[in-house]
Amino acid sequence: MTVRPTHTLCPHTPVPALPSEGLIGVIAPAGPAPLDTDKAVQWMRARGYALKVFPGVYEKDGYLAGSDEVRLGDLHAAFADKEVDAIICLRGGYGTPRLLDRIDFQLLRDNAKPFIGYSDITAVHLAISRYAGFVTFHGPLLNADILGDRQPPTEASFFNMLRGQVRAGTALPHPVAYPLTTIEPGIAHGRLLGGNLSMIAATMGTPYEIEAEGGILFIEDINEPLYRIDRLLTHLRLAGTLNKLRGVLVGDVAGVEKTALERLLKQTFAPLRIPVLSGWRSGHCDPNLTLPLGALVRLDAGNKELLLEQDVVVRR
Known part of the structure; x- marks a missing residue:
């Protein structure tokens, strides 16, 4: 078996864990989607968390969730908000690359916290990795996954990772029903x-x-x-x-x-x-x-x- 050389890259900075009874912010940096706010709030409340929905989540500008200015403003506001403990994206789709050259990476670095999403949100993950240097999370979107009745491992993986229940030296669990x-x-x-x-x-x-x-x-x-x-x-x-x-x-x-x-x-x-x-x-x-x-x-x-x-x- 070939063993590749030991890494030489510096690790990205860990972010604060999601605390019990924390506040999770929702933003829509990519495409629009209708949000059942009551359902989302109740889902989070049943798990001990509060939800803060930023204004752009309710906007729609063609295939985008609001204008570039609105979506960028929500991204910055969610990181700057000291009460928000983690940020989850509403959905993927299109549009996040349009924001990259206008992101205030110093603001994000100074207020690092869990940032979660996938698909089009990858653009923000790549940018944060290069210019802010803290760990982000390729994980569920609020609409498609959290409120989409996914199988239990989705929720367990999400909360275990953000709460710090998966520590250094731990193998990440993978469902045996889906062979690798x-x-x-x-x-x-x-x-x-x-x-x-x-x-x-x-x-x-x-x-x-x-x-x-x-x-x-x-x-x-x-x-x-x-x-x-x-x-x-x-x-x-x-x-x-x-x-x-x-x-x-x-x-x-x-x-x-x-x-x-x-x-x-x-x-x-x-x-x-x-x-x-x-x-x-x-x-x-x-x-x-x-x-x-x-x-x-x-x-x-x-x-x-x-x-x-x-x-x-x-x-x-």
């Missing part, structure tokens, strides 16, 4: 990076592209046929991104046949001689497990295990 596949065996250490594959590719060549050097790349996607997944991975290969990696964790690639996807992954990553593990239930899937982006992890593809090598939240 070793594409390439081996062990790698590095910072967990990535998110939505289409968004990762879309930010290449910009100041917000993924910092791949020495990282463990996580990818997921939806509504992309196999040839498009091939094109996106080829884009990253030709850009030199894949050569910088120490390992790859593949999440849900919704709509692509499993055997065909695994064949493509083998073709893409076998020449790199890095460990690759596929089938992690995170992304546009049910259950949708929370992953800490920017955190140091140990990927053991042969034993189908992802282990935290740092605490991702700190209890106050």
Whole structure:
């Protein structure tokens, strides 16, 4: 078994843990979606939390949830609000890349807290990783996941991660009902990076592209046929991104046949001689497990295990 070199990257800063009876803020930095506010408030209250809905959640500007100014304003306001303990995004869709060059990263860094979302929200994860340097969470969206009657592991993974019940040295749990596949065996250490594959590719060549050097790349996607997944991975290969990696964790690639996807992954990553593990239930899937982006992890593809090598939240 090949053991990849020990990481040299500095870990991203852990964020404050979600406290009991904390306040969770909701923002919509991407697309619009109707929100059943009463249902959302009751769901959170039943679990001991209060909910604060920022104004842009109720707006709609075509395929965007409000204007760029409104969505950016809510992002800044949610981080600046000292009473808000964590921020969850309403939905993905489109529009977060339009905000990146206007984000006040010093404001975010000075008020670091759990920030959760996936899909189009990947753009903000990538930008925070590069310019603010704290751990964020590839995890459920309020509308599609939290209020979408997902399987119990979605909720358990979300709260266990944010409350600090998953500590350094712990292997992240994965439901046995969804077997993982070793594409390439081996062990790698590095910072967990990535998110939505289409968004990762879309930010290449910009100041917000993924910092791949020495990282463990996580990818997921939806509504992309196999040839498009091939094109996106080829884009990253030709850009030199894949050569910088120490390992790859593949999440849900919704709509692509499993055997065909695994064949493509083998073709893409076998020449790199890095460990690759596929089938992690995170992304546009049910259950949708929370992953800490920017955190140091140990990927053991042969034993189908992802282990935290740092605490991702700190209890106050």
